[in-house]
Amino acid sequence: MEGNNRVNIKRGTHLLIVQKQDQRTEKLTEGIVKDILTNSPTHPHGIKVRLECGIVGRVKRIIP
Structure with missing residues (x-):
């Protein structure tokens, strides 16, 4: 899943x-x-x- 949409990201989400x-x-x-x-x-x-x-950065991929 892409990290360009804020609705896909919540506190506690595992990602890259x-x-x-x-x-x-x-x-x-x-x-x-x-x-x-x-x-x-x-x-x-x-x-x-x-x-x-x-660490601060931009979301590239959300890990399911």
């Missing part, structure tokens, strides 16, 4: 994000959502979230 410094390499980081930082319902590059470990 890309951090700002990894955008060129597309290196993904796995984690669980603590906070949703993007207020708009959609974002073309992915909804920005904070993981439980404190």
Whole structure:
């Protein structure tokens, strides 16, 4: 599932994000959502979230 729509993402969702410094390499980081930082319902590059470990990035893929 894509991470461009805010309705697909809730606190506690398991997903893959890309951090700002990894955008060129597309290196993904796995984690669980603590906070949703993007207020708009959609974002073309992915909804920005904070993981439980404190890492911030844009959602690339939601893990079912």
